[in-house]
Amino acid sequence: MATNRTFTMIKPDAVRNGHIGAILEQINAAGFRIVAMKYTRLSQEKAGAFYAVHRGRPFYDELVDFMSSGPIVAAILEKENAVADFRTLIGATNPEEAAEGTIRAKYATSIGENAVHGSDSDENADIEGSFHFAGTEIFA
């Protein structure tokens, strides 16, 4: 079901580097409405489960270590065409390939430490949002 929602995380690198405010401002300015948000930290187990699809890839252990290395901001965002528009707003996985002005071009430091997550499909947006939020924490 297309929900017009996507799921994002401001990753530990961007939190450590003081970019929470600037990133949320850019998200709001692009027309996304925050319907759920929390400041939290993933355990190794939760980070491993969130990225289970990448298990076996050479960067998996590094990714799990990084994503559990400090606090994150997790949020569900709402906008027409949310998934695709948010992927455009954040830019390519590798910041060297991210279009100018995108969140990753501005705030990412490497392909691994790339500032933000954005869901890649409506189905995954739903799964990832439910991974982090109970129904009572989502404000439509």
Ligand code: GDP
């Ligand atoms: P995304 O959808 O743009 O986030 O990219 P992927 O789903 O392909 O990868 C998930 C996350 O794994 C990325 O956002 C990076 O944090 C990390 N990642 C992907 N490729 C690499 C890589 O080659 N090296 C490292 N260290 N991390 C990677």
